[in-house]
Amino acid sequence: MTAVSIRLVGDPVLRRPASPVEVYDAELRKLVRDLRDTLQKAGGAGLAAPQIGVGLRVFVISPALGAGKVDHVVNPMLSFPDETEQDGPEGCLSLPGIYLDTKRRMNVVATGHTVKGDPVQIVGEGLLARCIQHETDHLDGVLFTDRRDVERQRRLVAAVRDAVWSDNRDVVVKTSPH
Numbered sequence: 001m002t003a004v005s006i007r008l009v010g011d012p013v014l015r016r017p018a019s020p021v022e023v024y025d026a027e028l029r030k031l032v033r034d035l036r037d038t039l040q041k042a043g044g045a046g047l048a049a050p051q052i053g054v055g056l057r058v059f060v061i062s063p064a065l066g067a068g069k070v071d072h073v074v075n076p077m078l079s080f081p082d083e084t085e086q087d088g089p090e091g092c093l094s095l096p097g098i099y100l101d102t103k104r105r106m107n108v109v110a111t112g113h114t115v116k117g118d119p120v121q122i123v124g125e126g127l128l129a130r131c132i133q134h135e136t137d138h139l140d141g142v143l144f145t146d147r148r149d150v151e152r153q154r155r156l157v158a159a160v161r162d163a164v165w166s167d168n169r170d171v172v173v174k175t176s177p178h
Helices: 026-042 127-139 150-162
Strands: 046-048 058-061 072-079 085-090 100-105 107-113 119-125
Touching (some): 026 046, 026 072, 046 127, 072 127, 085 127, 107 127
Antiparallel strands (some): 046 058, 058 072, 072 107, 085 100
8 A cells, every 4th residue: 555645734735736647657557546545544535636745637536436437537627517506514635624514516527537548537416526626626726715705714724723733834715716
């Protein structure tokens, strides 16, 4: 097992947009294995490459979310088949112990590639759609906390600074393009 450390809020890699994958090679296969192993060890729903310090557009999702045989997407692009929204609790492995009600689209279609470069599509609804959007936000340098109104963001920043794991981290708020 090759689980690696998960970067916490305040780490600059979490705020930089990730670069597209251009080469489908052994290094990319190792990255996907590391992401899978790290996600399994952490017990989360999904994990994006920037969360382990790698600035590439790759994420993995837990097989328990029901995406079939696909558990990763390289260079994902999202589309939304309708305007239906969901609002519910969301957390993040890069902000341990913090859960906030977050609005997301109820349905999403993610297209991209597998680790071998083959085209792939995942159609997600509910929790799977939430996870796909959350992980794609990571690839854009956006955290789920950026989806808060200004007052809630202030309270969140204070809570993060007070968290045991935080080391009084600087928290930056951005706007999601999705």
